[in-house]
Amino acid sequence: MDRLIGIETEYGIVVDGLSAADWVNESMAVVRGYSGSAVQGWNYRGEDARRDMRGFTVKSLNTNPDDAVFDTASRHPMSHEEERSDRILANGARFYNDHGHPEYATPECRGLFDLVAHDRAGERIVLDSALRRAASTSRGVTIYKNNTDFHGSSYGTHEGYLMRRSVETSTLISTLLPFFASRCVYAGAGKAGVENASGTDADRYQLSQRADFVAVEASVDTLHNRPLVNTRDEPHATPSKYRRLHVICGDANMSEVATALKVGSTALVLQLLEDGWTSPVKLRDPVRTARNISRDLSFKLAYEQDGGTSIRAIDMQRAYLTAAEQRFAGCDDETDWVLQEWRTVLDVLETDFTKLADRLDWVAKYLLLDEFRQEEGLPWNDAHIQSLDLAYHNIDRNEGLYYGLEEAGAMRRLVTDSRVDAAVSCPPSDTRAYLRGLIIKRFGSAVKRTGWNGILFHHNGEDLLFDMNPLVEANVRVLNEEFATAQTLDEVVNIIRRNGQSN
Amino acid sequence: MMISGEERRQAPVAPVSPVRKEGDGGGPSEPDVKRPDTSDLLKRMRRVDPDAARRYRQRSGQ
Structure with a gap:
């Protein structure tokens, strides 16, 4: 693999005794609590989130009207710069407040496992800053690496991939839609319950945290009416040669394998596109399909394509995997790791998904919650079950349920703790x-x-x-x-x- | 600026990894899920406030 890749994570925050109206100030305070080497002042040169890769610029981006309830008159007006509180760190990362969420954007990486290490380093940096804030106020601060508050608000984990601009925008979108609609079979973080769907049976477990919040196929919006394919055009590189694909439909992964497989498979699909390959899968309704795939743990349902045929989620993924295997097998160690892991996961999903509890978040969490749920006789959308779901994503190593699984040796690791420690302060050497x-x-x-x-x-x-x-x-x-x-x-x-x- | 003079005098930043390499955990393997020791995990689960999600509210992010 040879492209710049990165992950930006907006973390959920809770401060004892305070409410969501305080999260902007508290997120700012957490970011400002960062104690390592850093500079302030972000350079927005070349950035305009309203610019659409389809060749136009929208006047403004949609915002979620529900957020108005959190905007109190008592909050003093701030400049954009003051509110963002940017810290640019010595490991090349960006740490800032984004809409009331501490956000950590990894430095640009070229290696997949480097990216995993930097994503995990971000957890440590955010937690360390949160603990420093808590110590200074005597109020507990809890940070979650997830994407939903279970009440209809979502916040993102975005991936960035540098790619050639020569790939036609329409081709890019049409090939990515079925891939993103079905990628949650391995990249989903799992969710107890359903949001934003009146009349739907909410007593269910989903593969994806984010699928309930996808409203359209393609759009430049990110805060409201979110798309499967985000068309923001901010290359952060020479615009005539490059695009940066900004992926917003994915989940925050705790599992290192899920992170690597999510990013690695997507990078290979972009490589296919750069080679002129286009997807043979053409879904009739990609958005509805994405939601339905997220809610089907049998993997037996098939989804309508243009032309009247239908296809299962696993077979959608196999179409991309097979093309990538034919072209890229043997190219390098990371590519081979992705291809082998991708095939293994799809094969095992066909027979017994519980065997993937050591590597996929949605499976690990499902098994943890389902045993408790059945013993207690609770539905999936019960607050206690959703509290355990939330706790899976708590980044406090002494409290988080994912970390409990990891400590028990139940989760596969791809990087050592010393490599993560190094990534806290050192940038990748090859970008x-x-x-x-x-x-x-x-x-x-x-x-x-x-x-x-x-x-x-x-x-x-x-x-x-x-x-x-x-x-x-x-x-x-x-x-x-x-x-x-x-x-x-x-x-x-x-x-x-x-x-x-x-x- | 949050940089101290002492920090500026430090040696060049050491690379995370001099070359791209396979993950430290080795290549993919067939699933081999053994039942882990879950006693600490159960303690963690018992410490979870059952109403945490009911109270959990966040602003929309991107």
Whole structure:
């Protein structure tokens, strides 16, 4: 695999004695509690969330009208910058407040297992900051890595994939719709109950946390009327050459295998698209299919395609897997890991999904909750069951149920704890995040603003923009090694100028 | 800025991993689910407030 990938997670937050009206202030405080090396000030150069890859820009993005209930008149007006409270960390990550959620965006990674390590490092960083906030106020702070509050509000875990712009937008969307509709069979985090569906039997367990919140096939919106395929056009790279696929329909995974399989399979589908492959699966109603797949634990239901045929969720996934196997088997170790794990999981889902409890979140959680539910005679949408669901995602290692399973040796690991520890403070060595991290750690006082695609310095009386738009390919390693030798900011600036990356 | 002079004097940032490599846990394996020791897990489950989800409210995110 050879593309920039990343995960952005909006965490749920609870502070003892306070309510959702306080979550903006509390999320800001958690972010500001970060104690490691960091700089402030995000560089929004080239960012416009209203720009749609289909070739237009919307006037404004939809927001959820239900959130108005949380906006109290007593909250003092803040600038966007103050509210975001951005911290850009020495590991290349971004940590900030997004709509009342502490959000951790991993640095750009190139390796799948590097990304897993950085995603898990994010859990530790957010928890550490939350504990620091709790200690300063004597109010307990609990952080959840999930995507729903069980009352109709959802918050996202987004994936970012750099890809060639040469793939036609319409082809991209039509090939991704069946893939995203069915990806939850292995990537779902599991959910007790149903939201946003009046008249539906809510006494059920779902594969996906997010499926109830998908309303349309494709859209630039993210807060309301969410799409299966998000069409936001923010490449964070040279726009004429690249897109960044911004995936918002996925769940927050606790399991390392689920995270790696979710991102790895999606990256291979993008590789197929870049090779000119298009999906033979054409669903008649992808949005409704996505919801129905999430609610079918038998994996026997088939879904209508254009032309009148029908196809099961597992077979949708097999169509993508088979194409990827034919083209990419043997390319590299990570690709082979994804292909083998993908096939194993689909095969086992056909026979006995409980055998996947060591690697898929939705299965691990299902088994944990179902035994208790049956003993107590409770429906799936009972508050006690949903509280246990929530507790699965608690990132406190001493309280979270996922962590309890991990501690008991019940979950497969892909990265060691020492690798996660390293990712807390060190960026990946093979992406431009290394340059960002090094500058923040060693020359942070000169930095005015930092973004994914550039760093604005003040040096010798002038502002200098380090343009990182072109630095997205594997050859950035050479520049990284050159940067590592720089002892002074003068040397850094000289390297940047010599490489033609300053404006 | 939150950078201290001492931190700025540190050695170059060490790479997380010098080369891309397979996950530390090795390649995929056939599922082999053994029953883990769940005594601590049961204690954790008992500590969960049964009304936590009823009270849990979040703002919409992206």
